[in-house]
Amino acid sequence: MSTGAVSEPASGARLGALGVPPTDEQVYLFLVREGRRRTVEEVADALRMSARSARDALRRLEGDGLITRTLTRPSGYAAGPPELTLETLANRRTEELAQIRQYAKELQGEFSRAEQRGSAEGLVEVVVGPEQLMRYYLTLLRTATSRFDAFTKGPYVGAGERDRVIVVEQDRIDRGLQARSVYESEGLDDELTLTVAERSIRIGEQARLVAELPMKLAIFDRRIGFAPLSVDDPERGALVVHPSPLLNALMALFDMVWARAVPLYFEPAPPREDIDRRALQVLLLMSAGMKDESIARALGMSRRTVQKHVTTVMATLGARTRFQAALLAAERGWIDSPRAAQAAQSPRPSAAPGAIPPARPAPFSAGDRGYVP
Numbered sequence: 001m002s003t004g005a006v007s008e009p010a011s012g013a014r015l016g017a018l019g020v021p022p023t024d025e026q027v028y029l030f031l032v033r034e035g036r037r038r039t040v041e042e043v044a045d046a047l048r049m050s051a052r053s054a055r056d057a058l059r060r061l062e063g064d065g066l067i068t069r070t071l072t073r074p075s076g077y078a079a080g081p082p083e084l085t086l087e088t089l090a091n092r093r094t095e096e097l098a099q100i101r102q103y104a105k106e107l108q109g110e111f112s113r114a115e116q117r118g119s120a121e122g123l124v125e126v127v128v129g130p131e132q133l134m135r136y137y138l139t140l141l142r143t144a145t146s147r148f149d150a151f152t153k154g155p156y157v158g159a160g161e162r163d164r165v166i167v168v169e170q171d172r173i174d175r176g177l178q179a180r181s182v183y184e185s186e187g188l189d190d191e192l193t194l195t196v197a198e199r200s201i202r203i204g205e206q207a208r209l210v211a212e213l214p215m216k217l218a219i220f221d222r223r224i225g226f227a228p229l230s231v232d233d234p235e236r237g238a239l240v241v242h243p244s245p246l247l248n249a250l251m252a253l254f255d256m257v258w259a260r261a262v263p264l265y266f267e268p269a270p271p272r273e274d275i276d277r278r279a280l281q282v283l284l285l286m287s288a289g290m291k292d293e294s295i296a297r298a299l300g301m302s303r304r305t306v307q308k309h310v311t312t313v314m315a316t317l318g319a320r321t322r323f324q325a326a327l328l329a330a331e332r333g334w335i336d337s338p339r340a341a342q343a344a345q346s347p348r349p350s351a352a353p354g355a356i357p358p359a360r361p362a363p364f365s366a367g368d369r370g371y372v373p
Helices: 022-034 040-047 051-063 082-117 130-143 159-174 185-189 191-202 245-260 277-287 292-299 303-317 322-332 338-345
Strands: 067-069 077-079 124-127 147-152 178-184 206-210 217-220 224-228 238-241
Touching: 022 040, 022 051, 022 077, 040 051, 051 067, 051 077, 124 130, 130 159, 130 217, 130 224, 130 238, 147 191, 147 245, 159 178, 159 191, 178 185, 178 191, 178 245, 185 191, 185 206, 185 292, 191 206, 191 292, 206 245, 217 245, 224 245, 238 245, 277 292, 277 303, 277 322, 292 303, 303 322
Parallel strands: 147 178, 178 206
Antiparallel strands: 067 077, 124 238, 147 217, 217 224, 224 238
């Protein structure tokens, strides 16, 4: 009688979905392939496992209805017809899963009623500590199914976890999640934020740019908001906002900022007549209020090349200032900038020729995504 360790199955376990452990599956396959009764000792010797392990596995398989025990002496075990016994077990597991789903609905009802009884106390949670923040954030991201909206900029909680967050976000995007982030123009001077933006866009995130952001924010499926207690020190903690007028206000804020922002590209921008793609990229970022140094860093070109594109764009448009260039570009439909278009349609002050007032970016400040706002 062997007392050695259980050997590994020759092939990957395939009955795990039915709740059959790998060792039990190994014993079951042995009996199926033998096609006749085998005793506990014979099973143990053939599979190089202890008699106790073999006996326990056989009893579990008998309980699942996959094998039967003979009444002869010595008693043994034989496999039943697999097509019949496995189908019966699968139907049983399906019924059990249906019962669990029904129970989950009942529990959700109790949970919702408890939340309502909690009134305002249940509308906002406070999460503190870097590890807890990251864990909570990743859980919200993993469970998001339809939409993820964020204001993104540093400093970040768990900056070293950015690869892990990108992997999770990419998985959700691959499964149909719509991810949108608004970045702060000066934030792209920060190497980490620039890397975050580049990698996020490459995995399918839609990105836009504004001069400033009002806060750091992440909204999951438009049902849960996540915002840091402090913009400058996000490790202090975060607010988790559940469905409420406050969450509605946060969603409205995001929608307003998104509508005023300009698209951010790291791949060539869509072509337009009379202007090449690279110059159009520069125009898009310039219209968001970015400085030449920031544009150069974001697009991976020299400051001199950026200035050359700016000069070309202004000459093509017949603009005397950058602000005027953004207005004329919006009028021609070269850029999809609601803010520039709105400004272009508003009455212009009378002044000397060429005296165009300087651009005054909308007053927004700060935003974060990803590595926990």
